[in-house]
Amino acid sequence: MSWAFVFALAATAYGFKVLGLVLVGERQMPAMLDRCLALIPAALIAALVVKDTFSIGQHLQLDARAAGVGAAVIAAWRKAPLIVVIVVGAMVTAALRAAT
Amino acid sequence: MRLPLGFEKIWNDAGLRQVFAACVTLGLATGVFAVSFGVTSVAAGASVAQTCVLSLLVFTGASQFSAVSVLGAGGTAASAFGGAALLAARNSVYGLAMAPHLKGRLGTRLLAAQITIDESTAMAAAQSDATHRRAAFWITGCSIYLFWNLGTLIGAILGSAIDPKTYGLDAAFPAAFVAMLWPMLRERRSALAAAIGAALCLALIPFTPVGVPILCAALAIVVGIPNPREAEQ
Numbered sequence: 001m002s003w004a005f006v007f008a009l010a011a012t013a014y015g016f017k018v019l020g021l022v023l024v025g026e027r028q029m030p031a032m033l034d035r036c037l038a039l040i041p042a043a044l045i046a047a048l049v050v051k052d053t054f055s056i057g058q059h060l061q062l063d064a065r066a067a068g069v070g071a072a073v074i075a076a077w078r079k080a081p082l083i084v085v086i087v088v089g090a091m092v093t094a095a096l097r098a099a100t
Numbered sequence: 101m102r103l104p105l106g107f108e109k110i111w112n113d114a115g116l117r118q119v120f121a122a123c124v125t126l127g128l129a130t131g132v133f134a135v136s137f138g139v140t141s142v143a144a145g146a147s148v149a150q151t152c153v154l155s156l157l158v159f160t161g162a163s164q165f166s167a168v169s170v171l172g173a174g175g176t177a178a179s180a181f182g183g184a185a186l187l188a189a190r191n192s193v194y195g196l197a198m199a200p201h202l203k204g205r206l207g208t209r210l211l212a213a214q215i216t217i218d219e220s221t222a223m224a225a226a227q228s229d230a231t232h233r234r235a236a237f238w239i240t241g242c243s244i245y246l247f248w249n250l251g252t253l254i255g256a257i258l259g260s261a262i263d264p265k266t267y268g269l270d271a272a273f274p275a276a277f278v279a280m281l282w283p284m285l286r287e288r289r290s291a292l293a294a295a296i297g298a299a300l301c302l303a304l305i306p307f308t309p310v311g312v313p314i315l316c317a318a319l320a321i322v323v324g325i326p327n328p329r330e331a332e333q
Contacts, residue, residue, distance in 0.1 A: 005167075008181065012184075017192065020197070043293040095268075
C-alpha cells in the first residue's frame with residue numbers, strides 16, 4: 001500500500017464528511033427542505049439495519065444475525081435501555097451460532 | 101474541544117447516562133472490529149504506521165475494511181479506492197442532517213465532520229431535544245474514535261485477533277441501530293421514511309455495488325415534501 005493511497009482515501013473520506021456540514025452550514029433552509037432533511041436519519045438507519053442484518057456484501061443472507069436483531073426489536077419494543085438492546089442482539093446471535 | 105454540557109451535567113442526566121453506557125458497549129464492539137481491521141490491513145501489505153493513519157484520518161470502518169480487503173486480494177489501487185469512496189459517501193448525507201444541530205465555530209464544525217458517521221448520527225437523531233442531540237453526537241463520535249484507533253493499533257502490532265462473529269458482535273450494530281430508530285418511528289412520516297428506506301436498500305443490495313443501497317435509501321426523504329399543516333386545513 002502506498003502513502004499516496006492512504007492520504008487520497010483520507011482526503012476523500014473527510015471531503016464527504018465535511019461536504020454536508022458545509023453545504024448546509026449556518027444557512028436557513030426552506031421549510032420543505034428542512035422537513036426532508038430531518039427524515040434522513042430514519043431512512044438511512046432503517047437501511048443500515050436491513051443491510052447489517054440480511055446481507056453479506058452483495059448477497060442477501062438469512063442467518064443467526066436475523067434472530068439476534070429480532071430479539072433486539074422485541075427488547076426495544078419492551079422499552080429496554082439501549083445497552084440491554086445491544087447486548088441482547090449480540091448474545092442471541094452468538095448463542096445461535098454456538099448451537100449450530 | 102468544548103463539550104456542550106459539563107461532565108457533571110451529563111452524569112446527572114438519565115438520558116445521557118444511557119448514551120454513555122451504550123457508547124462504552126458499542127465502543128468495545130468497535131474495538132474488537134478495529135483489532136481485526138489492524139490485522140487485515142497489515143496482512144494486506146500496509147505498514148503499522150499506514151494502518152494507524154488510515155484509522156486516524158479515514159475513520160470510516162466499512163471503507164477501510166473494503167479498501168484493505170480489495171488490496172489484500174490483489175485488486176488494483178483504483179478499484180480499492182472506488183469501493184471505499186462509495187462506502188464513505190453516505191457520511192455526506194449524514195452531514196446534511198446533522199448541520200442544523202452542529203452550528204457553532206468553524207473549527208468546531210470541521211472537527212465534528214471527522215466524527216460524522218453512522219453511530220454518532222443515529223445516536224443524536226434518537227434524542228428528543230437539541231441539547232441532548234449535540235451531546236449524544238459528541239459523546240458517541242469521540243468514544244468510537246478512541247476505541248477504533250486503540251483497537252487498530254493493537255491489531256496492527258499484535259497481528260492476531262479474535263473473530264468478532266464468535267461473540268455476535270456483528271449483530272451488536274444493527275441491534276443498536278434498532279434501539280436508536282425506535283423513538284423516531286413514533287412520528288408517522290419518519291416511520292414511513294424508515295419503511296421506504298429499508299425496502300429500497302433491501303431491493304438494491306443484490307444489484308448494486310456495496311454502499312449504493314444505503315445512499316439510495318436517502319430518496320425516502322421525499323415523504324417530507326407535503327406540508328402536514330397545509331394538509332390539515
